[in-house]
Amino acid sequence: MPATTETILGVFAYVDTTVRALEELKAKGYHDLTVYTPVPVHEIEDVVERDRPVSKVRLFTLLGGLTGLASGWILTAWTSMKWGLIVGGKPAIGFPVSPPYVVIMFELMILFGGIATLIGMVSLGRLPMFRPSPAYDPRFTHDRFGVAVHCTPDRAASVREILRHAGAEEIRP
Amino acid sequence: MSEHERGPQPIAGGASVAEPTFADVNRDVLATLRTPGNVYFAWMCVVGLILTCGILAWTYQIFYGMGAAGKRTPQMWAMYITTFVFWIGIGHAGTLISAVLYLFRARWRTSIYRAAEAMTIFAVLTAGLFPLIHAGRMWFAYFLLPYPNQRYLWPNFKSPLVWDVFAISTYLSISTVFFIVGLVPDIAALRDASTGWRRRVYAMLALGWEGTDRQWRHYRRAYGLFAALATPLVLSVHSVVSWDFAMALVPGWHSTLFAPFFVDGAIFSGFAMVLVLIIPMRHFFGLHAYIRDRHLDAMAKLILVTGLVLTYFYICELFTSWYSGDHFEKASLFWRLTGTYWWALGTMYFCNCIAPLILFWKWARTNTVVLYVVSILVLIGMWFERFNIIVPSLAHAFYPAAWGIYVPTITDSTIIVGSFAWFFILFLGFIKLMPSLSIVEVKETLPAPVKDPRHAGHH
Numbered sequence: 001m002p003a004t005t006e007t008i009l010g011v012f013a014y015v016d017t018t019v020r021a022l023e024e025l026k027a028k029g030y031h032d033l034t035v036y037t038p039v040p041v042h043e044i045e046d047v048v049e050r051d052r053p054v055s056k057v058r059l060f061t062l063l064g065g066l067t068g069l070a071s072g073w074i075l076t077a078w079t080s081m082k083w084g085l086i087v088g089g090k091p092a093i094g095f096p097v098s099p100p101y102v103v104i105m106f107e108l109m110i111l112f113g114g115i116a117t118l119i120g121m122v123s124l125g126r127l128p129m130f131r132p133s134p135a136y137d138p139r140f141t142h143d144r145f146g147v148a149v150h151c152t153p154d155r156a157a158s159v160r161e162i163l164r165h166a167g168a169e170e171i172r173p
Numbered sequence: 174m175s176e177h178e179r180g181p182q183p184i185a186g187g188a189s190v191a192e193p194t195f196a197d198v199n200r201d202v203l204a205t206l207r208t209p210g211n212v213y214f215a216w217m218c219v220v221g222l223i224l225t226c227g228i229l230a231w232t233y234q235i236f237y238g239m240g241a242a243g244k245r246t247p248q249m250w251a252m253y254i255t256t257f258v259f260w261i262g263i264g265h266a267g268t269l270i271s272a273v274l275y276l277f278r279a280r281w282r283t284s285i286y287r288a289a290e291a292m293t294i295f296a297v298l299t300a301g302l303f304p305l306i307h308a309g310r311m312w313f314a315y316f317l318l319p320y321p322n323q324r325y326l327w328p329n330f331k332s333p334l335v336w337d338v339f340a341i342s343t344y345l346s347i348s349t350v351f352f353i354v355g356l357v358p359d360i361a362a363l364r365d366a367s368t369g370w371r372r373r374v375y376a377m378l379a380l381g382w383e384g385t386d387r388q389w390r391h392y393r394r395a396y397g398l399f400a401a402l403a404t405p406l407v408l409s410v411h412s413v414v415s416w417d418f419a420m421a422l423v424p425g426w427h428s429t430l431f432a433p434f435f436v437d438g439a440i441f442s443g444f445a446m447v448l449v450l451i452i453p454m455r456h457f458f459g460l461h462a463y464i465r466d467r468h469l470d471a472m473a474k475l476i477l478v479t480g481l482v483l484t485y486f487y488i489c490e491l492f493t494s495w496y497s498g499d500h501f502e503k504a505s506l507f508w509r510l511t512g513t514y515w516w517a518l519g520t521m522y523f524c525n526c527i528a529p530l531i532l533f534w535k536w537a538r539t540n541t542v543v544l545y546v547v548s549i550l551v552l553i554g555m556w557f558e559r560f561n562i563i564v565p566s567l568a569h570a571f572y573p574a575a576w577g578i579y580v581p582t583i584t585d586s587t588i589i590v591g592s593f594a595w596f597f598i599l600f601l602g603f604i605k606l607m608p609s610l611s612i613v614e615v616k617e618t619l620p621a622p623v624k625d626p627r628h629a630g631h632h
Contacts, residue, residue, distance in 0.1 A: 014624040035386040038195060038362070039616040040393055048386045055394035061402070075319060079327035087331060100331040103413060107339040110406045114347045114399060118354065121395035122380070125388040129381025136383050138365035141358070143195035143622070167624065 005032075006153045009135040010163035011170040012145040015043050021147050021166035022047045028162065030155075034135065036146035044145070057120040064116020065109045072105030073097060135172075193462050195622065198615050202359075202608045203366055205458045209605055212457070217601055220594045227591010230584045231306060239309045241584040247567045248579035253307035255559040256589050259442070260300035260596070261341065261414055262435070262555060265407055266443025267293025268348050271355070272403035275396075281471045283614040284463040288454060289447045290352045291609070295599040296446070297345045299592050306588060333416040340413035347406055351399050357382050358392075359612045411439045418562060424505035425566030430493065434486040441479035441525070442555035444472050445548040450600060452541050454609060463610055466539040473538035476551065480529035487526065501571055508569040509561065513578050517557050517565075524554025 012018040018035075022044065025033060035048055080092045090098070097105070122128070135148035147168075149159045163171050193201065234241045243251065267289040274282040305311035317338045319328050328335045361382035364375035382388060415435035418426040448469070455464040494506040509518060528550040537543045568578050603609065 013622060015621040016623045016625055033386075036384050037386070037389065038384060039613050039621075040389045041621050043621070044386075045389075049390065052390075055391045057391050057394045058398060061398045065402075076330045079319065079330065082325055083327050085329055085331065098331075100336075103336040103409075104330055104339055106405075106409060107336075107343045107413075110402050110409075111343040111346055114350055114402050117395050117398045117402070118350050121354070121391050124391040127380045127382065127388070129383070132381065133383060133385075140384050141362040141365045141382075142199050 004152060005150050006156050007135050008149045008151065008156055008159045008163065009137070009172045010147045010149075010166070010168035011137065011139065011172075012147065012167065013143075013169050014167070015041055015145065017167035018145040018147060019043050019047055021163055021168065024162045024166055025147070025149060025159070026050075028158070030149050030151060030159065032150040034133070034146075034148040034150070036136065036140035036148070038141055038143060038145075041145075056124060057117060060116040060120030061113050064119075065113035067116070068109040068112030069105050071112065072101065072108035075108075076101035076104050191462075192619060193615075195616050195619065197462075198612055198619070199362060199366065201460065201462070202610050202612050202615075203363070205460075205609055206363070206605060213601070213605070217598070220598045220601065223594035224591055224598055227588050227594060230587035230591065234306070234584050234588070235309075235311075237584075241582060242588075243580055243582040243585055245577060245579075247570065247575050247577050248564065250307075250563050250567065251579050252560070252581060252585050252589055253303050255556065255563050256592060257300050257303035257307070258414055258435075258559045258563075259556045260296045260303070260592070261411065262439035262442045262559075263446045264293045264296035264300065264344070264348075264443065265411060265436070265439035266447050267291070267296075268344075268351065268403050268407045269440055269443065270447070271351060272400040272407060275400045276404060279471075280618050281468050283618050284460075284465075284610055285447065285451055285468055285472070286614065287355065287611045288450060288604075288609050289443075290348065290355065291600065291603045291607075292446060292450055293348050293443075294345070294352055295596050295603070296443075297341065297348065298599065299596045301341065301345065302592065302595070333413065333420045336413045337417055340410045344406060344410045347399070347403055351403060354392075354396065354399065355611060355614075356607060358384060359608045362612050363608065408436055411435045423566050423570050424499070424501040425494075425509065425562065427502075428490070428493065430486065430489055434483075434490070437479050437482045437486065438525075438555055438558060441476060441483055442552060444476050444479070445551035445555070448472055448476075448544055448548040449552065452545055454604065456541075458604075458609075460610060463615055469541070469544060470535070470538045473532045473544060473547075476547070477529055477532040480525060480532075480551070484526040487522070505566060505569055509565040512565065512569065514561065514565045514568070518561050521554050521557040521561055524550040525558065528554070 010021060012021065018037075022033070022035070026047070033048070035044060037044055076098070077093045080098075084092045086092060094101075133148075135146065137144070137146060140146050147163065149163075151159055160171050242253070267286075270282045270289045271286045274286075305314055308314060317328060317335070328338075330336075357379060360375050361379040361384065364372055364379050367375060412432035412435065415431035419428055419431035421427060451464060451472075452469075455461060491506065494502045497503070509515075528547055531537045531543060531547060537547075564579050569576055
C-alpha cells in the first residue's frame, strides 16, 4: 500500500521565520504539524498552542496527590487499629484525622503527586521513544528550529513553497 | 550583530562579555565534559583518600560498638545528628533555587540551578548515611519502614522520627525526579553531539527526547507542577527535622520557633555551599559568560538576608528563654552561654551574625575571595549552630545526676570528615559526567535568534 501521507521538513535558523511559516501553514489549513525547538520559545508556543487545550499533566498531579493523601490516612489509621499506641487517653484514630498523622499524609501527597506528574509527562509526551522520528535532525537540540508538515503527496509542492517563502534555510525531502 | 556571530570567549572577570548565542551554549557546556586534567585527578585522589579513612573509621565503629564514637548518656545524639541536620540543611538551596525561584521567575537561577540541584541530592544522600551510622546496627534500618511483618508491629506514626523518615525519603525522591526531568533535554543535546558508546548511553538516558511541540507542551506543564509540589516540600522537610527536637521536652529544644528558624538556617547554609562549589567551577571551566558577577551578587544578597533573619531568630531564642520564666529553660540557656561549650556558641554568633555583614558592601558581594571566605565561615557557623542545639541542651537538661558533657573521639571525627569527602567525590564525578550548566534553561534566558530585529523585543 502506498503511503498516503508525506512529511516535509523545513529547517529554520530564526524564531520569526519559524513563526511566519507556522502562521502561513495554519492559514492554509495544514494542522498536522510537528515543531522541533531546542528550547521552548514563547512566540512559537503562542502559535502552536493557540487552538489546543491545556496539557492533561495536571490531572495526573491532582489524582496522584489525592491518592497520596488517602493512602497516608489509610496507612496511619489502619496501623493504629492493628497496634494501638494510646497517648494521653486520646482516641487511636482522630476525626477527621489525628494531628500527628497530617505530616505523613502531607508527605505522601507530595510524593505520589510528584510521581504521578512524572508518569503523566512521560506517557503524554510519548516517551520513551526508541527510534528517532523520520523528520528529526540533531541540529534541533543545538540552534535550529524545525517544522515538519504531514500532508498528502499531492500537496507537498505547495507546502515546500510555503516553507521556502517563509525563509527556511533547508527543505527536506 | 557581529558579536553574535563571533561568539564570546570566556574572559576572566566576566565584566564585559558578549551575550552567548545558542550554539555557544552547547559548545561551552560540552567543553566541561572533556577528559579532565591532572588537577582534577589530584583532587579526586585527595578526596578518595579522606573517604577511605572515613569508611575505615565506620568499619571500626561497627566492629567495636558505639562507645568508639564517644556515645555516653546523656550524649547519645552528639556529632552524628549534628552533621545529619547540617547536611539536610545544605540540601535546601538546590530545590529552593529550582522550585521557589522558578515560580518567582527569578531568571538569574538558570545558570546555577543544575549544580545546586546536584548538590541537593548529594547532600541528602550524605545526610541519609548519618541515621544509619548513628543507629549502630544499621542492618536493622528497614525497621523504620512501614512494612507488614510477622510481629504485626508498625512504626509509631506519632513520632517525629518517623515523620522525618517520610519527609526525607520524599524529599530525596522528588528532588531526584526534578533533577532527572531537567536533565532529559540536555542529555538529548549531549547525545546529538557525541559519538560511539557515549552516544548510545546518552541516547538511552535521553528517552528519545526530540524537543517536539508535544514533548515541550507536557514537559513545561509538568515542570511547573513539580515546582509547585517541591515548594511546600522544601519548607516542610526542615520543619519536620526541627520537630525531632521541638517535639521533645528537653529545655533548649521545646520551642515553637524551631520550624522557621531551621528553614531559614538551611537556606543560609545551602547558599553558602552553592557558592563554595560554583566559584571554583566557574574558574576551572571558564564559565564567566554564564555565571556572572550578578549571579554571585544575587546569591550573596540571599545569604545576607537569611543571615539577618537568623540573627533575629537568635535574639528571639534568647528572649523567649528568659521571658518564659521557666527555671530549666533559663538554666539551660545560662549554661549554654557560660558553660563548657561557650566557645562553640561564640563561634556560631561570629560566623552567622557578624561575618555575613560584610556583604552589605557591593564590592564584597562580587569579590570571589571575600565570598569564599564568608561562605566557609557560614558553613562552620551553621555546623556549630546544630552542635549548640544538640550537645549543650542534652548536657544540661532537668536532672543534675544525668548531666554530662560530650568529648569527640577520633572515630566519629574521622567519619564526619569522611562525609565531606563522600559529598565532594559525588559532586566531582557529576561535573564530568553530566552538564553542570543547564543547556536548555540558559538558552531560554538568552535572546532567541531573530532575522528581523524589529519584531523582537516583546519576549
